[in-house]
Amino acid sequence: MPRRKDIKKVLMIGSGPIVIGQACEFDYSGSQACKALREEGYFTILINSNPATIMTDPGMADVTYIEPLTIEMVTKVIAKERPDAILPTLGGQTGLNLAFFLMKQGVLRKYGVESIGASVSAISCAEDRNLFKKAMQEIGVNTPRSGIATSIEAGMKMGLSIGFPLILRPAYTLGGSGGSIAYNREELEKFLAKGLETSPVHQVLVEQSVLGWKEIEFEVMRDCCDNVIMITSMENVDPMGVHTGDSIVVAPAQTLTAQEYNNFVNLSKRIIRRIGITAGGANIQFGQNPRNGDIVIIEVNPRLSRSSALASKATGFPIARVATKLAVGYTLPEVMNQITGKTTSFFEPTVDYCVFKICRFTFEKFPHAQRALNTSMKAVGEVMSIGRNFKEAFQKGIRSMEISRFGFGCDGKDKLSDEDLKKADKGLLQLIRDKIRLPNDERIFYIRYAFKAGISTDEICALSDIDRWFVDNMKELVEIEEEIMKYRNNKIDEEIKLPLELMKVAKLNGFSDHQLAFILNSREARVRETRKKQNVKAVYKLVDTCAGEVAAKQPYYYSTYETADESRQSRNKKVVILGGGPNRIGQGIEFDYCCCHAAYALKEEGVDSIMVNCNPETVSTDYDTSDRLYFEPLTFEDIMNIIELEKPMGVIVQFGGQTPLNLAVSLRKAGVNILGTSAESIDIAEDRKRFKHMLHKLGLLQPENGTAFNFDEAKDVAKKIGYPVLVRPSYVLGGRAMEIAYDDEALEKFIKEAAEVSGEHPVLIDKFLEDAIEVDVDLIGDAETFVIGGVLEHIEYAGVHSGDAAMSLPTYTLSQGILQKIRQATYEMAKELSLVGLMNIQYAVKDEKVYVLEVNPRASRTIPFVSKVIGIPLAELATKVLLGKKLKDLGFTKEIIPDCVAIKESVFPFNRFPGVDVILGPEMKSTGEVMGIDKDFGRAYIKSQLAAGQKLPRKGNVFISVRDRDKRQVIFIAKKLADLGFNIYASTGTADALNKSGIKVKVLPKIAEGRPNILDLMKDGRIQLVINTPSGRIPRQDEVKIRSHVILYNIPYTTSISAAQATVSGIEALLKKDLEVKSLQAYHKKRKK
């Protein structure tokens, strides 16, 4: 049926900041949807609080609102824009829930907005655990025995009648947040409380456990004429009990018979029909008993999901695009399949390769969190790899993860050596068994150790419940490794003796040159040389949705070691863009944003863009973002294979974050032309010594510093520059293992940790500047002209990682004099490094002095934010500069000082890691960011807080407890709050200070010393805001308790005085006048005039 003419304006809701369970896959689906809508000529309205997204680029939608994703704000947008329809299924759980509550509260009815893609009944039927269960029973689909609890008492009763272990699953949540496994009474009670708290509708499913069953997923689509197709099946390698978002997953399912597959398809059709999805897709999760084939349904996501993004990338089928077309009235047969260019979308993709997904965790950031995986998602990112068999995909996947592993072990990074394992004692064997039995992020490596230690396949299967087929494939890899071992060199420089046949086998099964070098006691370069002589070279095959049945028009590529290469190079000029790999803390969507813009700019310039990336969640790995996409790991070997094939004019390493930057030097050595700032300059910026030397030459200040290889050296350095000092390893991103030491004792501890991360490199020790204001500067240059994109002032003092701090553009406290100094320093360094492209500099300002903290000779985290505020696509300009254009000709020669205020606030995963302290430090912890933009600082700040999920109060009770150093400043804040009508509660010490200056405060006893104490008040919802700054090195027990309750009960809080000040001015602004919404386009138009 033709597209609907009765709707003209469509509203899309984005998914907000990147959090665990909701990453950039929704930028991918959202931007695909925007494109699809505009293709059809609909006026598209977008609201999303996340400035780092492609979808919020002005130009993606007709009007773009970067505003908090709250009912109030979305309602304001609706009232202002009056859309005819809302598309709720592409903004993840956030978008879906918002749309759902807008329906429930009659907002949509009031403004005559129709929900297309999923009706309110469909959404509730899938998300409401109760309705869902009933619906499934109706159509004869089994669910595990369960009951729905809306109170702890009820939950306990059900749980006890069902029996342990029990799975608790809150309704309307994402990434299994608030979900847990209860093995006994206490746990049940504890987790029920948590679950009810987490569910926006206070509903928890108490369910019989099917732990250890197979977890199978299906991606299904249905149109308004009841045409249904399966996009793909997916099999979780980690069995039931590990969240699908944390599981290792393969597509298609590998261990289902034809009959079983048909049965699942049949069920999936029944389910999507019963749920009532009439124009869109759904992700269906099943559990299957591996002993007798019994099937239970786990859940249905009636929307685009993480898994649908994976399914899209795995098969080449653009689910989001098609779902959007269906939502506006088309049927599947009417939507062309752009990959083949011949078939329609009414066609089930089929593959002739094996797809592997593995997750990236960041437990190292939260040492106090346990590494165990369960039903509550913990992964921050994922990678996808493609191979002609499981083993190849598996090893490619592991080396894609950026955990400096090069495959399934035998890469020199194994914790346990073959020798250790051969003579493994009871203790070690026990450890290995435990690591296999209890799901965790290192499990696969322990499976390898198990084989080496002589533990049988049967036992491994029994311990892990991982299907035997996968375990045996891993075993095969170990066998191949041992076969190769026989040809090991005695001396490292000997010729490689590995016979051709075995070399082929190794590469066909995904062994990297690095691994082979390690096993053979040789060098990676030597291995590469040898196999090229033997003519064992990577060839590229297609992702074409049809297993080669039709000649695809717009496919993408993966490498393998088969006989024929199918890639089609063009005669055009080409440039390779190296992507950022998996999302993780420190490197996220911001860098993918830059890579996509590079691709767009290259298109404009008539240069072929060749994207290399392995992150299935991203826009950069969308089939139509670049001219050619290689879905490959970002390692030297894999990249060189592509470069030798494509012979590009150059490679862009500036945009993918630290990943490609770290490869710059070795690529340069291999004769690759690095576009932009020279590898030489990059080295100067990255190498401490050379950097110090440069600053010295330019007469710029740097915090006093030194380097040390051990504690004694460190002590001397510390004595010389004086405490506190900042300790950090060399060559890390996101402030990995950075610590502030106030005395020798702390120093000793930190040196140990840092030395571990740092390896053979020295540990760096800087004078820590206390209460210094930190400033981030982003600039662009073409070696002649240098222009600052933005000067951003941090709200928290230096010491909070630049990736975690809230920032204001323009600056809000710095004097003209200081700004003058900063700008001058910036331009001098840019000239010195003859910057071509983008660069980021961090300064600390203390006592009217400007210190340089670091220079990043690449696009920074803040590029998308700055670009959107000043209305200039910096990454795009930078790309053109890399191609040799001049800023003069591009018409960007003068820094733009915005006439509005924009605040970038960070979002943290603390709720995922119970017990972890929320205090910020030099080690980055945030997963995502939001932006608040308005005419003044207060309003912009409060918007940023709302967007970050802090429901700042207009009235009520504030609890204040600050360290001595902050007591003076907190008085002003407390006074303000009191004047605004808040009641002040405080801990003894803080209360004294406030009383002295005549502020009315209620004193609360120390937690140990009587009740009701602060915790009780928080539990009872009688505290609306907490201001608590850490007392220093070793936080007091009370503090930690208080801060963890803040997370548990989701109470707004600040942990720094400066943030508290900002909060107060925010609340003040809020009370003066209600918040308003304004589109980016409006801000920019104003500026153009």
Add this chain to the structure above:
Amino acid sequence: MKAILMLEDGKSFTGESETLQKERVGEVIMNTAVVGYQEMMTDPANVDKILVLTYPLIGNYGCAAKFNESDKVWLAGLVIKESSRIFSNWQAKESLGSFVKRNSLPFMHSVDTRTLAVHLRQKGSMMGVISTETFDRKELLSKIAALGKEKSSALIDKVSTQKVVHSGRSAGKRVAVLDLGVTRSIMRQMESLGYSLKLLPHSTSGEEILKLKTKGLIISSGPEDVSGLEKVAGNIRPLIGKLPILGIASGNLALAMALGGRINKLKIGHRGVNYPIQSPSSFKGEITAQNHAYILNHDSLLEIKGLKISSYNLNDRTVEGIESKALKIIGVQYMPISPGFHETNEVFIKFMKMLGRD
């Protein structure tokens, strides 16, 4: 053992084989389904074919008698990428390796099936030979040529039952099934609808069939052996209009020929489980399993009075279904497989209606 697949056009692919004794010649066809290898091996329609599976990982869930579509393996050869050395599924009884050995099926693995598939797509399906003894190009090509003349027909005769076999309910509504190479799936679905089935040799004449006084006739799927199909068409021509007839795949070709329709061969057949069909009159379609290289000639169908085309293949617009109330016939070129859980396919339900309540 090293093995080779030589195609009619001289292009060759190497691989491994443990079961291949003397070389085997056959038409090389490819199927894009991810699962169902055992079903394909035992489907009589694939008799004497060298089957290439585009999905690279085969044998993962093993083999078991219950997956058979007939009690024999009919292929001339099976060519795949990677043969799973173990099997993992609660229903499996043996590995793919032992299954093919037991059925002495010439089986070749470690072949770059992707490149092979793309080659077949470009050149069209063709004859080929697999061998482990000789790798000599001339010799192999001559073997192909030789066979080309020798046989390749009489395939239906090879797979069809020789005597009448009864199955399903002993009493109750009776339906005749003309066996051109019927699959268990077809029989099972009809049985589950409560019919008493008479499986007839492919050569059974029209009169004999009428004598049986069955409610209706199913012309089963089977090998696309044109001369054989023409004979069948001749036999059933007198039955048209006398009783409801359902033609399936090859059976549908015979049915159409009986009606005076013509057939054509595709450059490369429809072989897989993801083929979209749609009825000309609506937006509603269906994803079907198909295994045919021959199609009904569209224009020739238009000349047949009272016949309407009930479905087209969405990708290449070829005819997938015909229907006529007047002539009491239903014909489908695709395989009406069970949608799962032993439910029966729409096609049989429709045919049941045509057979009538009483």
